[in-house]
Amino acid sequence: MKRTTLPALAAASLLTLLAACGGGGDAGGTTSQGAPQVDGTFTMNLGSDPGSVNPYKSTGGINRQVYAFAYDTLVGRGADGNAVPQLATSWEVKGDSVTYTLGQAATCDDGQKLKPSDIEADFNYIKDPKTLSPWVALSVPVDYTVSSDDTAGTFTITSKKPFGSLLQGAGAVPIVCPAGLKDPDSIEHASAGTGPFKITNYVSGDHYEFERRDGYTWGPAGASTSTPGVPKKVSIAFVANESTMANQLVSGQINAAQITGPDRARLDKTPGVQRFDVPVIVGEINFNEAAGRLFNDEQLRQAAASSVNRDDLAPVSTANQGTLATNLIAEAPVACPGDETTGALPTFDVAKASSILDAAGWTKGADGTRTKDGKALTVKVIYQTGAPQTASAVELLGQQLKAAGIGSDLVGLTNAAFLESLYTTADFDIFYSAINVEFPYMATTFFGGATPADGGRNSGDIRNPQFEELSAQAAAAPADEACPLWTKAHQELFKRADVIPVSNGDRPFYTAKATLQTVGLFAVPTSIRLSQ
Amino acid sequence: MSATTLEPAGPLPAPAVDRAARRTRRPWVRFVASRVLRLVVSLLVLVTATFVMVHLIPGDPVQAALGEQATPQLVELRRHELGLDQPLPLQYVHYLRGVVTGDLGSSIVTEAPVADLLGTRFPNTLRLALPAFVLVILIALPLGLLTAVRTRGGRGRVTRGVFVNVTGFFNSVPDYVMATVLSVIFVVGLRLFPAAGLSGPSSYVLPVAALVVGPAASLSRIVRVEALKVLDTEYVRAAKSRRLPRRLLYLRHVLPNMMTASLTFGAMILSGLVAGTVLVENVFGWPGVGTVISQAVIQKDFPLVQGVLLVLGAAVLLLNMLVDVMLGVLDPRSRIGGLE
Numbered sequence: 001m002k003r004t005t006l007p008a009l010a011a012a013s014l015l016t017l018l019a020a021c022g023g024g025g026d027a028g029g030t031t032s033q034g035a036p037q038v039d040g041t042f043t044m045n046l047g048s049d050p051g052s053v054n055p056y057k058s059t060g061g062i063n064r065q066v067y068a069f070a071y072d073t074l075v076g077r078g079a080d081g082n083a084v085p086q087l088a089t090s091w092e093v094k095g096d097s098v099t100y101t102l103g104q105a106a107t108c109d110d111g112q113k114l115k116p117s118d119i120e121a122d123f124n125y126i127k128d129p130k131t132l133s134p135w136v137a138l139s140v141p142v143d144y145t146v147s148s149d150d151t152a153g154t155f156t157i158t159s160k161k162p163f164g165s166l167l168q169g170a171g172a173v174p175i176v177c178p179a180g181l182k183d184p185d186s187i188e189h190a191s192a193g194t195g196p197f198k199i200t201n202y203v204s205g206d207h208y209e210f211e212r213r214d215g216y217t218w219g220p221a222g223a224s225t226s227t228p229g230v231p232k233k234v235s236i237a238f239v240a241n242e243s244t245m246a247n248q249l250v251s252g253q254i255n256a257a258q259i260t261g262p263d264r265a266r267l268d269k270t271p272g273v274q275r276f277d278v279p280v281i282v283g284e285i286n287f288n289e290a291a292g293r294l295f296n297d298e299q300l301r302q303a304a305a306s307s308v309n310r311d312d313l314a315p316v317s318t319a320n321q322g323t324l325a326t327n328l329i330a331e332a333p334v335a336c337p338g339d340e341t342t343g344a345l346p347t348f349d350v351a352k353a354s355s356i357l358d359a360a361g362w363t364k365g366a367d368g369t370r371t372k373d374g375k376a377l378t379v380k381v382i383y384q385t386g387a388p389q390t391a392s393a394v395e396l397l398g399q400q401l402k403a404a405g406i407g408s409d410l411v412g413l414t415n416a417a418f419l420e421s422l423y424t425t426a427d428f429d430i431f432y433s434a435i436n437v438e439f440p441y442m443a444t445t446f447f448g449g450a451t452p453a454d455g456g457r458n459s460g461d462i463r464n465p466q467f468e469e470l471s472a473q474a475a476a477a478p479a480d481e482a483c484p485l486w487t488k489a490h491q492e493l494f495k496r497a498d499v500i501p502v503s504n505g506d507r508p509f510y511t512a513k514a515t516l517q518t519v520g521l522f523a524v525p526t527s528i529r530l531s532q
Numbered sequence: 533m534s535a536t537t538l539e540p541a542g543p544l545p546a547p548a549v550d551r552a553a554r555r556t557r558r559p560w561v562r563f564v565a566s567r568v569l570r571l572v573v574s575l576l577v578l579v580t581a582t583f584v585m586v587h588l589i590p591g592d593p594v595q596a597a598l599g600e601q602a603t604p605q606l607v608e609l610r611r612h613e614l615g616l617d618q619p620l621p622l623q624y625v626h627y628l629r630g631v632v633t634g635d636l637g638s639s640i641v642t643e644a645p646v647a648d649l650l651g652t653r654f655p656n657t658l659r660l661a662l663p664a665f666v667l668v669i670l671i672a673l674p675l676g677l678l679t680a681v682r683t684r685g686g687r688g689r690v691t692r693g694v695f696v697n698v699t700g701f702f703n704s705v706p707d708y709v710m711a712t713v714l715s716v717i718f719v720v721g722l723r724l725f726p727a728a729g730l731s732g733p734s735s736y737v738l739p740v741a742a743l744v745v746g747p748a749a750s751l752s753r754i755v756r757v758e759a760l761k762v763l764d765t766e767y768v769r770a771a772k773s774r775r776l777p778r779r780l781l782y783l784r785h786v787l788p789n790m791m792t793a794s795l796t797f798g799a800m801i802l803s804g805l806v807a808g809t810v811l812v813e814n815v816f817g818w819p820g821v822g823t824v825i826s827q828a829v830i831q832k833d834f835p836l837v838q839g840v841l842l843v844l845g846a847a848v849l850l851l852n853m854l855v856d857v858m859l860g861v862l863d864p865r866s867r868i869g870g871l872e
Contacts, residue, residue, distance in 0.1 A: 049642050052643060074729065204642050242713075244815060247728065414589075416589075416591025420590065
């Protein structure tokens, strides 16, 4: 044997040996679901480390997904959007009060039985101004009092003014056990909940590990951890690169990841990889109506809205994978489904846009941009960088505005810079983004009320009295009567061109050798099933 | 008339020969001291530059870290806890004090101490960079030397052509592109190796390969050029005329004499590898400082960005200093600059 071939053979052998040592994944998947895998480990990737998983410190998307594994809520949400039993097995809505009757089986992960008085303590905790919990503003945005009866097993919440979504709102607050409430620092990276899993390990910037709680039977609609296929362990790792996550799915290294970018195309074609949709609003045009800004003038907003061709913009903004938005809310199950935009949003009509601007004294210059009294009609459009389709959509939006003579300065920003523009500097005329919430009442703070300067979230400084009045009526109405009012309220926003929903898209979960269900933006932990 | 004598006002200065003798008695002290001083000054510039650079990144990291639904009061409280409501010069002084005492602050997003995070992550980065460096040397030195021997004196035109073109190609491919290509072939296509993470020996193969290819190609070209020069020297011809065995000739006479330039370039490569792992780590989800810093920059988690830049920069500076010292050992001529 020649000497030169020996090193080559040695290298090949070494490579093969090393390949056998590690997780190379299976050689190819199948489309059919295999038999349930007993006591397996479910691995899921998310984009970044949420840091603290103390449920009362943050309502951010990744935080909620992680702590959903360890904490329960009073009620869950069924596929039809209605409340389903979870910690509460039944409830009674009477006027401005909701009384939840707790099941007897729920225990904390330290073995202590969960009592109604523990829940009372939680609700008093989150409304204490000192805790600054965002849950109050998100889920129960009205002043309330709580009481409990440990003997009867009931917890009651009473709002001080009518709030028709009290059952769902209060029912969505994660319940922290006494050990965690007593020492909030202890649950920064550990758990003190009643959920189906318990946090067992955390490596900063890398992953969280969970272990199944055997004997758990109080999941949404009676889900339990004894069902075949429920994993024994869960590992949630943080990988920023979606292509890497997609490679891990394809190679079988992980079971689930949420992929929103171009890698979806190849995952959709990969045998053995399944997709679970998470509908969201993807594109939305929001105007800055603050005094001194161009779009403080409703006529200018109408002109801009009339120059927007949503039929062209929607496919670009979703890379041809979405649809035209017809509702202000897209999270499934949509609380008030139906077309809210037809007849309310200004229709695409460049001639109308031009005539509005002509009448307002804006004359077209040589470069096509209109001017008035020496001032150019140029608007600053900000958007978050990351998704290539967003940049394309904003570019198209700029061209559409230009057709009517409205110039634009398109500014892509990182998430941190984008939020600073929205909530601190307010230096923008249009922000192209999407506000996704579960219930209509959660959106009211973004389209009305206090501005960020005054402690609110109304970045566009929208002052729409009809919207605010109708929203107040809808929020106060019983949940099953509120939808027509919410629809009218949203239409008031569209008529005044305060906001233009553009497109619905998807933030799907892809899985390999696993299935799950999603509600809202999140995967439901008790729905996870591993297969062989 | 009295004779005038000139007497010195004080003790006579030592003769020039004595001053030079003192310098040459302790040449190493001055040489090493000058390098250490340079390192300290460079570190101070690095600390200041990272602080300034990071604060130029636009955005509000606290709002981004806490999320859109965080109350303004919570955002202000967190800003105050982090000292971000203080004037920038004061923040710089606190930061400098922290660096000296080993307190690099806490991540705005995860609230984990930066020093702890780096303590966990940096060794993982070295786990890629150091084996990659060793492999670069093990590949580049024999490859460059062998090619030089075969192409000396205008011989082996085909060999030379193949060598130049292949190494030129691999030298021009960025390491993150190489990483992506390797992923596509060996992970997605052949499923031979894991896609990401640190999970056993096989998880090292692709990231290290991605790091090695370009620098090995680049260094082998340098080695070939240096080897060609050395092979043409009189002492090598003299050694050949004494019919020394080839192995002895190359290892004893050729290799040591081409090490100076190769070592310098090799140090640059190692510095580049440490920094270059940033992109490769992101492709392979490797739990090193690279994956940490890319997210930290986007989130403007500046304590983390500052900490990582400081550690990486300090590592590169330290490496350069060590190489200077090693060059001083190998080639005394390089110490003359330090003495003067």
